[in-house]
Amino acid sequence: MSFSLNRPRIVDERFDFLVQFIHLVYQQNPQANELISTALAHCSDLRTNYPDDPAIWQLSSIVARIIRNKECSCYFLGQAILLGLDTIDTRDMLNEMIATDDYWANTDTYLSAAKSRDGLIDQYKTEARRHFDLGDLITADNFSQRISALRNPSTSEQNDMRTLLAEARARQSANTLNAQYENTVEHLHLFWSTFDVNNIASQLKKYAITPDREQFSKIVSDLIHDADKPNSVVMEVGCFAGFNLNEVQRRLPKKLKNKTHFIGIEPNAEVVTKARVFFPDIEFRVGDHEAMIARQTVVPDHIDVCIISRVLMVMLPSDVERLLHYLAPRTDTLVICDDIFNLKGEMSVVRTPPNFYLLHNFSKMLTDADFSIDNVILADVPDRECTGFIIASGLVEGF
Numbered sequence: 001m002s003f004s005l006n007r008p009r010i011v012d013e014r015f016d017f018l019v020q021f022i023h024l025v026y027q028q029n030p031q032a033n034e035l036i037s038t039a040l041a042h043c044s045d046l047r048t049n050y051p052d053d054p055a056i057w058q059l060s061s062i063v064a065r066i067i068r069n070k071e072c073s074c075y076f077l078g079q080a081i082l083l084g085l086d087t088i089d090t091r092d093m094l095n096e097m098i099a100t101d102d103y104w105a106n107t108d109t110y111l112s113a114a115k116s117r118d119g120l121i122d123q124y125k126t127e128a129r130r131h132f133d134l135g136d137l138i139t140a141d142n143f144s145q146r147i148s149a150l151r152n153p154s155t156s157e158q159n160d161m162r163t164l165l166a167e168a169r170a171r172q173s174a175n176t177l178n179a180q181y182e183n184t185v186e187h188l189h190l191f192w193s194t195f196d197v198n199n200i201a202s203q204l205k206k207y208a209i210t211p212d213r214e215q216f217s218k219i220v221s222d223l224i225h226d227a228d229k230p231n232s233v234v235m236e237v238g239c240f241a242g243f244n245l246n247e248v249q250r251r252l253p254k255k256l257k258n259k260t261h262f263i264g265i266e267p268n269a270e271v272v273t274k275a276r277v278f279f280p281d282i283e284f285r286v287g288d289h290e291a292m293i294a295r296q297t298v299v300p301d302h303i304d305v306c307i308i309s310r311v312l313m314v315m316l317p318s319d320v321e322r323l324l325h326y327l328a329p330r331t332d333t334l335v336i337c338d339d340i341f342n343l344k345g346e347m348s349v350v351r352t353p354p355n356f357y358l359l360h361n362f363s364k365m366l367t368d369a370d371f372s373i374d375n376v377i378l379a380d381v382p383d384r385e386c387t388g389f390i391i392a393s394g395l396v397e398g399f
């Protein structure tokens with residue numbers, strides 16, 4: 001690929017840094033790797049500071065292409081063209097990307113849809129929902145990945161289900177699928193067990209406002225509200241610092257909140273120490289799924305609502321199966337928040353790149369554990385780690 005970079009209307013040393021960064025990348029200089037996060041931060045800041053300067057958008061498009069976020073690369077280049085940088089170079093580059101995209105008929109159709117990021121996201125949301133409602137999770141996933149890529153310009157675009165399934169089948173034939181699961185889980189465990197607890201306070205605000213978390217806490221609080229039980233137990237497995245439970249609690253009327261017992265189970269003891277200070281109305285217990293099953297971490301015999309958010313994706317398929325078997329006889333309603341597009345799959349697959357997390361074949365896993373699926377809900381705004389919610393009934397009667 002060859003292109004000429006246009007100078008922005010402004011003088012800003014961050015632009016020069018980015019030009020230098022792009023040179024290093026195209027020279028395959030390993031030093032470029034160390035500069036990626038600064039380059040992404042500069043692109044984001046420059047777009048905010050100079051939204052009308054097409055050269056900034058063109059540069060952002062090239063950086064997005066470098067980190068393999070094709071959706072953002074197209075969108076940023078589209079903005080550069082719409083802002084007047086309609087040169088042979090920029091057109092050729094956008095034409096090349098649109099030509100390999102099955103959804104867009106041509107560049108002009110794309111440009112008219114890409115006048116605003118929100119408009120483009122809305123179009124993809126409509127497509128994701130349409131395919132989801134038709135039961136075509138594979139195509140719904142494709143559109144969800146586009147949304148997620150547009151909402152997260154500083155991360156690479158992840159492969160869609162079609163690609164992941166093909167990869168999993170090839171790995172299964174080559175007997176390397178289990179190793180891929182294990183590598184992925186090992187990496188994730190390292191991350192979650194060594195998380196810097198000093199960052200928790202700043203994450204609290206960020207977590208509470210994401211649309212997927214709002215939707216999740218609304219689903220759970222509505223369930224509690226509709227059942228209106230005298231003394232219900234709401235338990236979260238892998239609750240981290242208790243953000244989700246707190247959000248659910250916050251939505252309940254005081255009377256209902258007072259008669260609901262909230263329990264968070266979390267293996268990271270340091271996080272639990274902080275959580276107890278943040279949320280004194282929630283009872284936290286330290287332990288992972290193994291400790292629960294072995295009864296080292298005590299869990300009530302009857303759980304009215306058990307929630308598991310973004311945890312099953314960090315666990316091996318065999319461990320998810322054991323956890324679900326353990327929960328089914330004591331759980332009334334289970335609500336899972338996860339990447340759910342492999343719901344009907346034949347096996348768990350790994351969302352790549354890199355080996356990011358696992359997508360389980362929840363339908364089979366839940367049925368095998370004697371849960372019955374009541375509802376599967378697409379996230380209104382699908383995001384990388386949450387594409388939807390599964391509501392299932394366990395063997396306990398009465399919720």
Ligand SMILES: C[S@@+](CC[C@H](N)C(=O)[O-])C[C@H]1O[C@@H](n2cnc3c(N)ncnc32)[C@H](O)[C@@H]1O
Pocket residue numbers: 192193237238239240241243244265266267268287288289290308309310311314315
């Ligand atoms: C991605 S975070 C999700 C945290 C929280 N549930 C949320 O929605 O923000 C994964 C959490 O699961 C916990 N975890 C990891 N492995 C677990 C296991 N085997 N059993 C229970 N929790 C686990 C981690 O310590 C971490 O807090």
